[in-house]
Structure formats: C-alpha cells, structure tokens
Amino acid sequence: MNIFTRKRVVIAVAVLAAVAVAVAVVKRKDDTVPPSKYRSTVVDRGAINQTVTATGTINPVALINVGSQVSGTVAELNADFNDRVKKGQVLLKLEPTIFNAQVRQAEANIASARASLRLAQATFERNEQLVAQNFLSGLALDQSKREMQVAQANLTLAQAQHDRARADLNNSVIRSPIDGVVIKRTIDLGQTVAASFNTPNLFQIAQDLTKMQIDTSVSEADVGQLKDGLPARFVVDAYPDREFAAIMRQFRLAPNVVQNVVTYNVVLDVDNVDELLKPGMTAQVRLVVANRPDVLRIPTTALRFRLSEEEQEAERKRNKDAKPVAAAALPAPVKDDDIAFRNASDTTRMFKIYKLDAMNRPQPVDIRAGLSNFRYTEVVSGDLKPGDRVVTRSLATPDNP
Numbered sequence: 148m149n150i151f152t153r154k155r156v157v158i159a160v161a162v163l164a165a166v167a168v169a170v171a172v173v174k175r176k177d178d179t180v181p182p183s184k185y186r187s188t189v190v191d192r193g194a195i196n197q198t199v200t201a202t203g204t205i206n207p208v209a210l211i212n213v214g215s216q217v218s219g220t221v222a223e224l225n226a227d228f229n230d231r232v233k234k235g236q237v238l239l240k241l242e243p244t245i246f247n248a249q250v251r252q253a254e255a256n257i258a259s260a261r262a263s264l265r266l267a268q269a270t271f272e273r274n275e276q277l278v279a280q281n282f283l284s285g286l287a288l289d290q291s292k293r294e295m296q297v298a299q300a301n302l303t304l305a306q307a308q309h310d311r312a313r314a315d316l317n318n319s320v321i322r323s324p325i326d327g328v329v330i331k332r333t334i335d336l337g338q339t340v341a342a343s344f345n346t347p348n349l350f351q352i353a354q355d356l357t358k359m360q361i362d363t364s365v366s367e368a369d370v371g372q373l374k375d376g377l378p379a380r381f382v383v384d385a386y387p388d389r390e391f392a393a394i395m396r397q398f399r400l401a402p403n404v405v406q407n408v409v410t411y412n413v414v415l416d417v418d419n420v421d422e423l424l425k426p427g428m429t430a431q432v433r434l435v436v437a438n439r440p441d442v443l444r445i446p447t448t449a450l451r452f453r454l455s456e457e458e459q460e461a462e463r464k465r466n467k468d469a470k471p472v473a474a475a476a477l478p479a480p481v482k483d484d485d486i487a488f489r490n491a492s493d494t495t496r497m498f499k500i501y502k503l504d505a506m507n508r509p510q511p512v513d514i515r516a517g518l519s520n521f522r523y524t525e526v527v528s529g530d531l532k533p534g535d536r537v538v539t540r541s542l543a544t545p546d547n548p
Contacts, residue, residue: 181506181507182507183503183507183542184507184541184542185501185503185507185509185538185539185540185541185542186538186539186540186541186542187503187536187537187538187539188445188446188449188536188537188539189533189534189535189536190443190444190445190502190526190531190532190533190534190535190536190537191443191444191533192441192442192443192444192533193441193442193444193523194438194439194440194441194442195438195439195442195444195517195518195519195520195523195524195525196435196437196438196439196518196520197372197435197436197437197438197518197519197520198433198434198435198436198520199365199369199372199373199433199434199436200431200432200433200434201363201364201365201413201432201434202363202364202429202430202431202432203361203362203363203364203381203413203415203429203430203432204361204362204427204428204429204430205359205360205361205383205417205424205425205426205427205428205429205430206359206360206361206362206426206427207330207353207354207355207356207358207359207360207426208354208355208358208359208360208416209325209327209353209354209355210330210351210352210353210354210426211324211325211327211351211352211353211354212348212350212351213238213321213323213324213348213349213350213351213352214342214346214347214348214349215241215318215321215340215342215346215347215349216315216318216342216346217241217246217315217318217319217340217342218339218340218341218342218343219241219242219245219246219319219339219340220241220242220337220338220339220340221239221240221241221242221334221335221336221337221338221339221340222240222241222242222243222336223237223239223240223336224238224239224334224335224336225237225238225239225240226238226239226323226329226332226350227329227332228329228330228331228332229328229329229330230328230329231327231328231329232323232326232327232328232329232352233323233326234323234324234325234326235322235323236322236323237320237321237322238321238322238323238329238349238350239320239321239334239349240319240320240321241319241320241321241340242319243316243319246312246315246316246319247316249312249315249316250309250312250313250316252312253305253308253309253311253312253313254309256305256308256309257302257305257306257309259305260298260301260302260304260305261302263298263301263302264295264298264299264301264302266298267291267294267295267297267298267299268295268298270291270294270295271288271291271292271294271295274287274288274291275288321349321350323350323352324352325352325354326354327352327353327354327355328352328353328356329350329351329352330351330352330353330426331350331351332349332350332351333347333348333349333350334347334349334350353426356419356422356426357418357419357420357422358416358417358418358419359416359417359419359424359426360396360414360415360416360417361381361393361414361415361417361430361432362412362413362414363412363413363414363415363430363432364403364410364411364412364413365410365411365412365413365434366408366409366410367402367409367410367411369436370398370411372436372437373395373398373413373434373436374395374398375395375396375397375398376394376395377394377395377434377435377436378392378393378394378395378434378435379392379393379394379395379415379432379433379434379435380392380393380432380433380435381393381415381430381431381432381433382430382431383424383428383429383430383431384428384429385423385425385428386423391417391424391430392417392418393415393416393417393432394415394416395413395414395415395416395434396414396415396416397413397414398411398413398414399411399412399413399414413434415432437518439517439518439525442517442518442525442526443525443526443531443532443533444523444524444525444526445500445514445523445524445526445531445537446522446523446524446537446539447519447520447521447522447523447524448539448540449500449501449524449537449538449539450498450500450516450524452500452501452538452539452540452541454501454509455541458509496515496516496517496527497513497514497515497516498513498514498515498516499511499512499513499514500512500514500537500538501537501538502531502535502536502537502538503536503537503538509538512529512530512531513529513530514526514527514528514529514531515527515528515529
C-alpha cells in the first residue's frame with residue numbers, strides 16, 4: 148500500500164467518525180427534548196388588515212316610482228319590464244272619455260259665465276245713466292255693480308275648473324320622468340287605477356344601472372372605525388368566485404333599533420359597468436378600516452388558548468419552587484393604584500398567551516394586541532420575537548382526548 152492510498156483511508160475513517168459523532172449528538176438531543184403536547188405556530192412579520200363585515204342589498208342610486216294623480220282604466224300600455232325609456236316617453240294612457248267630457252263641460256261653464264258677465268256689465272252701464280238722470284236710486288246701482296262683480300268671479304271660477312279638467316286630461320297620459328330602465332311594472336291593460344289618498348305606484352324606473360349602491364346595516368360597535376371614502380370588497384351569491392370593489396359614500400345618523408339591537412345604515416358606491424349586479428342582490432361586504440403592512444403578528448387563536456386545570460396547577464407548583472426574586476428587582480408599588488380609573492386602552496387589549504420553550508413547555512407571556520382579524524393579531528409589546536412558537540391549542544392524547 149503506497150502513501151496516497153493510506154491518506155485516503157485515513158480521511159475516509161475520519162469522515163465516518165465525524166458523522167457517527169454527529170448522529171449520536173442529535174440522537175441524544177432528541178432523547179432529551181420531550182415531544183410537544185400542543186399545536187403551535189411560529190411568530191412572524193407580515194401584513195394585517197382589519198375589516199368590518201356587514202350584509203347589504205344592492206340598489207340603483209336613483210330609483211323613481213311613477214304613479215298616477217287621476218283615476219281611470221288603462222286603455223294603452225306602452226312599457227314593460229326591462230324596457231329602456233326616455234324622459235317624456237309615454238308609458239301608459241288612461242281611458243280619456245270622462246276627462247274629455249269634463250273639459251267640454253268646463254268650456255260650457257266658461258261660455259255661460261261670459262254671457263252672464265256681459266249682461267251684468269250692460270245692466271250696470273244702463274243703471275249708471277238712469278241714476279245720473281235721477282230716474283233710479285243709488286241702491287239699485289250698487290246692486291247692479293255687485294251682480295257684475297259676481298259674474299266676473301264666476302267667470303274666473305269657470306276658467307279655473309277648465310284648467311283643472313285640462314290638467315286631468317293631460318295626467319291621464321303617464322310619461323317617464325327620467326331616462327332609465329323599467330325594473331318593475333304593477334299595472335296591466337284594462338286594469339283600473341284608483342288614485343285616492345295614496346298615489347298608486349305603476350312603474351319603478353332605475354336611472355342608471357351602471358352606477359349602483361349597497362345599503363348595509365353596521366353594528367353600533369363598529370361605527371367608530373368608519374369614515375367616508377373607505378375601500379370595501381364584497382361578494383354576491385350569483386358570482387361566488389368573483390369579488391367586487393366598492394367605496395363607502397355615506398354614514399347615516401338615523402339608528403335602526405330592532406329588539407334592542409342598534410345598527411346604522413352605511414351606503415357604498417359600486418361601479419357596475421358590465422351590469423352584472425342586479426337590483427335586490429344580497430352582498431356580503433368587508434370594509435377595510437385599518438391596514439398594517441409589516442408588523443409582528445401571531446395567530447388570533449393563540450389569544451383564546453388556556454391551560455387545563457392540571458396544567459395550571461403544575462405551573463403554579465413550578466413557580467412556587469422557583470428561586471425567589473430579589474426584593475430590589477421588584478417594581479415599586481404605585482400609591483392608590485386602582486385599575487378602575489386607568490385608561491380603558493391600557494387594559495382592554497392586554498392578553499396572556501403561551502409560547503413554547505426549548506423543552507416544549509408552555510410559558511406565559513403578557514402582550515398588548517393591536518390590529519386583529521379572524522386570522523392574525525398584531526403584537527404591539529411583549530416578550531415575543533420572530534421565530535418563537537406560540538400555542539394555539541392542545542393536541543389530542545389518550546389522557547387528553
């Protein structure tokens with residue numbers, strides 16, 4: 148065996164020995180660290196969006212109810228569902244026979260009133276001459292003057308009745324007040340329209356279906372985070388795989404109280420250029436009220452984890468057996484410290500969570516939480532750093548199913 152072959156053998160033996168030592172060390176380490184009884188998640192940094200959820204209804208921005216001011220029978224119907232109409236377009240006509248008769252009657256009353264007025268004026272002028280010649284008393288002249296004034300008033304009344312009859316005839320023709328789309332029709336040909344105390348709604352016309360709005364009800368607990376211009380996302384059942392965008396336009400101050408539950412109406416603007424969204428659809432809305440692009444975060448489920456009674460008793464025993472802390476290290480007591488008079492923000496966002504140490508044992512950690520959603524919670528302060536493992540729940544074991 149030459150010298151080169153000997154060197155190769157020595158190097159191979161050394162490598163094998165090093166690998167054997169490493170495997171032994173790792174195995175010994177694995178034997179000393181017990182398996183974890185908890186499910187844990189690594190603390191990391193990332194983005195957190197805080198949202199307010201609500202359910203609403205999609206409606207046109209401008210929805211006009213077209214009614215009738217007069218009663219009658221529908222003689223002509225010129226608009227149907229989904230028809231696009233122009234301002235001034237005839238939608239329907241009522242039977243005009245009665246309205247034409249009322250106009251002719253009013254015209255006859257005007258002619259009669261004018262004849263009476265001419266007679267009263269002639270009588271008054273003749274009586275003036277007779278009074279000037281002392282053939283008639285002044286009282287008779289006053290009476291003829293009064294009759295002339297009454298005739299003038301009757302003519303004015305007849306003209307007003309004629310204007311009203313003409314207006315009723317014009318109102319028997321129902322026209323569209325705006326450019327839009329007929330989304331509802333509640334009348335049929337031959338049906339009688341009764342305009343009494345309440346104006347009947349014959350048509351509903353949406354002005355522009357490319358501009359829609361969502362009327363939502365938001366809980367009173369969430370309204371403090373809302374402001375105009377907030378972005379929102381929503382989905383509808385008709386398109387479950389697509390998400391739409393919206394912008395908050397208005398927060399309405401009028402409260403809605405149902406069984407002691409207070410909500411407020413929030414209106415969001417939606418662009419509906421493709422007209423995929425239809426009036427009346429139900430929208431599940433998420434309003435983005437806050438955003439943190441890069442924060443220390445933990446799973447929200449970690450805030451709800453609590454040790455069992457046996458684990459809490461074991462923790463108290465370990466703390467009792469631990470070495471006492473020197474008196475100098477303890478914080479100085481605060482005089483007259485009463486938690487009831489502290490700022491609410493100092494206590495409401497404080498939580499106790501548990502992180503796993505090197506031996507997979509849960510250690511309590513007090514943190515202050517910031518933004519939170521159903522998945523992540525921001526850690527504002529506390530003894531946590533990226534890479535730590537926080538407990539989210541206990542694993543099922545034969546002793547702890």
